[in-house]
Amino acid sequence: xxxxxxxxxxxxxxxxxxxxxxxxxxxxxxxxxxxxxxxxxxxxxxxxxxxxxxxxxxxxxxxxxxxxxxxxxxxxxxxxxxxxxxxxxxxxxxxxxxxxxxxxxxxxxxxxxxxxxxxxxxxxxxxxxxxxxxxxxxxxxxxxxxxxxxxxxxxxxxxxxxxxxxxxxxxxxxxxxxxxxxxxxxxxxxxxxxxxxxxxxxxxxxxxxxxxxxxxxxxxxxxxxxxxxxxxxxxxxxxxxxxxx
Amino acid sequence: xxxxxxxxxxxxxxxxxxxxxxxxxxxxxxxxxxxxxxxxxxxxxxxxxxxxxxxxxxxxxxxxxxxxxxxxxxxxxxxxxxxxxxxxxxxx
Numbered sequence: 001x002x003x004x005x006x007x008x009x010x011x012x013x014x015x016x017x018x019x020x021x022x023x024x025x026x027x028x029x030x031x032x033x034x035x036x037x038x039x040x041x042x043x044x045x046x047x048x049x050x051x052x053x054x055x056x057x058x059x060x061x062x063x064x065x066x067x068x069x070x071x072x073x074x075x076x077x078x079x080x081x082x083x084x085x086x087x088x089x090x091x092x093x094x095x096x097x098x099x100x101x102x103x104x105x106x107x108x109x110x111x112x113x114x115x116x117x118x119x120x121x122x123x124x125x126x127x128x129x130x131x132x133x134x135x136x137x138x139x140x141x142x143x144x145x146x147x148x149x150x151x152x153x154x155x156x157x158x159x160x161x162x163x164x165x166x167x168x169x170x171x172x173x174x175x176x177x178x179x180x181x182x183x184x185x186x187x188x189x190x191x192x193x194x195x196x197x198x199x200x201x202x203x204x205x206x207x208x209x210x211x212x213x214x215x216x217x218x219x220x221x222x223x224x225x226x227x228x229x230x231x232x233x234x235x236x237x238x239x240x241x242x243x244x245x
Numbered sequence: 246x247x248x249x250x251x252x253x254x255x256x257x258x259x260x261x262x263x264x265x266x267x268x269x270x271x272x273x274x275x276x277x278x279x280x281x282x283x284x285x286x287x288x289x290x291x292x293x294x295x296x297x298x299x300x301x302x303x304x305x306x307x308x309x310x311x312x313x314x315x316x317x318x319x320x321x322x323x324x325x326x327x328x329x330x331x332x333x334x335x336x337x
Contacts, residue, residue: 035300035302035303036301036302036303036305037303037307038304040303042303052307067303069305070299070303070308073295073299073308074296076301077295077296078292078296081288081289081292084288146260152254167248194282194312198282198285201285201289202288202289205289206291206292209293211298212257212296212297212300213300215300216299216300220298221301221302222300222301223301
């Protein structure tokens with residue numbers, strides 16, 4: 001079976017491209033990007049896999065490509081921001097909810113941080129599914145209970161024991177389930193105050209900035225043309241419009 | 246190994262947030278009382294500057310320089326907006 005030759009990913013930031021007017025020929029069959037700092041080639045290996053790895057764990061794609069320092073920077077910065085946001089928000093700011101009127105749109109941004117936000121999806125599916133209780137203990141990343149929501153007896157008891165703002169009287173007995181008559185999101189806002197919003201902001205920003213990291217793993221550094229590159233490009237354009245005498 | 250450590254790291258942070266909720270922990274209670282909300286934006290400006298710089302460069306020295314460059318720009322723009330809003334509120 002003949003394997004298709006992967007199309008090389010060319011970057012036009014290098015000076016040689018502007019001078020010759022031609023793109024740099026591919027190096028073997030590797031997919032490379034050009035560093036905007038020194039014009040050296042960056043072997044992107046499998047860009048799709050690198051991008052996926054960077055989504056799973058920020059910076060892992062760069063480490064896979066051998067760009068270890070950058071990968072460590074991305075991993076440390078984004079994971080630290082996400083976890084600090086989770087801590088500031090008391091572990092309550094990352095959850096997935098698609099109920100009409102209670103949709104957690106912030107999770108769309110938080111999911112950009114990768115697998116670290118995945119427990120929220122698992123918890124939401126279990127709590128709203130037939131199990132009526134989250135899979136992970138202490139309701140970690142579980143969505144808040146809304147008024148009238150039915151949960152398992154076990155989860156109702158664990159909430160009563162672990163949360164000082166929830167009492168046994170907050171649940172109606174509805175065999176085999178128990179129906180919550182409060183509003184857990186209001187409880188969280190009252191307890192956390194401004195830290196609920198601050199934690200949400202930190203986790204959202206970590207997720208959104210990881211999209212840039214994913215793009216860096218996919219296509220290499222964005223690069224900004226230097227003034228010299230701009231002049232060379234302008235001169236190359238001027239040559240095309242000169243009319244012969 | 247890093248993937249398997251994620252739940253442990255998360256669990257560690259959640260353990261810090263006691264079952265009695267935040268900001269009852271002394272550190273966060275102190276932060277809530279003494280640190281104005283605007284200062285929580287500073288780490289975010291630093292993070293955005295670092296990520297923008299690192300996605301535009303490969304060389305660590307260039308990344309450091311670009312981080313400062315972006316931080317000055319972002320901080321300046323946000324600071325200008327903040328001052329403008331404060332002035333408008335003062336004049337109102």
